Amino acid sequence: MFFPRKDSSVLNMRNQKEETVFVCGMEFIVKRSKGRRLRLKIDGNAKLYVYIPRGVSFNFVSAFISEKSEWIEKTQNRILGELKEYEQDLFHVFFKGEKHNVIYTKNIDSCAIKGTLYIKCDPNADDSAKEKKLEAFFKQYVSEYVFYRLPYFENLTGLYSEGFSVRKMNSRWGSCRIDTKKLTFNTALAKVKEEAFDYVILHETAHLKYPDHGEKFKAFLTRYMPDWRQRKKSLSGVFTNAN
Secondary structure, three states, rough: OEEOOOOOOOOOOOOOOOEEEEEOOOEEEEOOOOOOOOOEEOOOOOOEEEEEEOEEEHHHHHHHHHHOHHHHHHHHHHHHHHHOOOOOEEEEEOOOOOEEEEEEEEEOOEEEEEEEEEEOOOOOOHHHHHHHHHHHHHHHHHHHHHHHHHHHHHHHHOOOOOEEEEOOOOOOEEEEEOOOOEEEEEEHHHHHHHHHHHHHHHHHHHHHOOOOOHHHHHHHHHHOOOEEEHHHHOOOOOOOOOO
């Protein structure tokens, strides 16, 4: 759907990169778009985004969202249901796509054995200390996996990074700095299956050549990973605000 001409009630974003608005009783994060089309996005936390080019009226955005309300509700409910499946406590957590028991112990180093994560930590420590130890275990695993798999995808595609880092991220699985050619990966990738993890590595590697998510970017992914859409879909529901 293309946009109509400007009118006097265009959304006032000025120099703001994003803002939060309520449309049709729903909260959206508004982002300016350089494209010509209005786009909606629902992320892995079921948050709503609307990407708006310059010169678009609020009435037009409202009508567009109203038209998509059934799809929005259906998609949000699906994601929220998946998120519920991935709820965790201090004694259960997802690791490599499977739910594991968690045992905090001072007796052995952190490791995964037959569906159980043993995390080296005083069992009497507070919840915050235990979470930090678990996060450190995730970071170590993600670092080792990327160290092992990134060279494979670099050699496969002919695109080479200048290195990578691993850290806790709030809303993305990874990122790529085009200027420095450095990649970053989320510690939450420890929760997903290796097939999905590989997709994220290829995705960020592809950004070394294609900064956006346009058709050339998608064609590149398809060339080297024909089932990337299925792998990407499997990431839905794993990401929570607690990651």
